[in-house]
Amino acid sequence: MVMRVFGDRNSGNCLKVAYTADRLGVPYEWIDVDMTKGETQTSAFLVMNAAGQVPVVVLDDGRPLAQSNAIIRYLARGSALLPADAYEQAKVDELLFWEQYSHEPYVAVCRYHMAYLGRSAAERDAEKVARGEKAIDFLERALTGRTWLVGDHMSVADIALLAYTRLAPEGGFDLSARLAVRHWIARCEAELGLAPLARAA
Numbered sequence: 001m002v003m004r005v006f007g008d009r010n011s012g013n014c015l016k017v018a019y020t021a022d023r024l025g026v027p028y029e030w031i032d033v034d035m036t037k038g039e040t041q042t043s044a045f046l047v048m049n050a051a052g053q054v055p056v057v058v059l060d061d062g063r064p065l066a067q068s069n070a071i072i073r074y075l076a077r078g079s080a081l082l083p084a085d086a087y088e089q090a091k092v093d094e095l096l097f098w099e100q101y102s103h104e105p106y107v108a109v110c111r112y113h114m115a116y117l118g119r120s121a122a123e124r125d126a127e128k129v130a131r132g133e134k135a136i137d138f139l140e141r142a143l144t145g146r147t148w149l150v151g152d153h154m155s156v157a158d159i160a161l162l163a164y165t166r167l168a169p170e171g172g173f174d175l176s177a178r179l180a181v182r183h184w185i186a187r188c189e190a191e192l193g194l195a196p197l198a199r200a201a
């Protein structure tokens with residue numbers, strides 16, 4: 001059976017899986033899950049992911065796997081998206097963990113508050129805004145003078161960070177002065193065949 005991806009196409013965490021599988025040519029069936037209708041909390045869903053969150057995949061052998069960064073790392077094994085060198089692989093992991101602890105909880109959550117809950121930029125949580133700005137500043141420094149986050153090729157670290165960074169303007173974050181980030185987003189989008197999103201010039 002082909003791999004099944006249970007996800008929401010508006011979720012950066014879920015889009016990471018689509019970007020990675022599409023890039024690698026891994027076949028999959030996408031199954032839309034609407035968390036606003038409680039579809040992540042049904043007993044059938046909780047068997048696949050007891051955390052009740054998307055994305056979750058059911059691999060072609062029937063085994064489930066959750067957590068976006070675990071999924072993309074698994075899909076990328078043995079490919080150019082995951083460096084073979086142990087140190088470079090650990091640097092990818094460093095960024096995957098950082099994304100989940102220091103980037104996604106702020107950049108993605110501010111976007112959620114604006115795009116889903118209809119808050120204005122001024123109504124965002126000030127601490128989340130400050131931490132999101134700090135995360136994007138970190139990326140700007142990390143990408144200055146570099147083409148990719150780790151090594152000489154696009155890796156799953158780029159894909160994991162791309163997902164919500166390209167959506168950051170929807171969360172009220174201004175990328176216009178972050179030139180290294182903007183060029184890297186454009187580079188990733190070109191590599192992945194994604195249409196550029198409308199954003200501040």
Ligand SMILES: N[C@@H](CCC(=O)N[C@@H](CS)C(=O)NCC(=O)O)C(=O)O
Nearest residue numbers: 011013035052053054055067068069
């Ligand atoms: N750390 C998880 C986060 C997953 C997550 O937060 N998923 C959201 C959608 S982006 C969700 O399913 N929320 C519903 C819920 O938490 O009940 C991952 O990277 O996969």
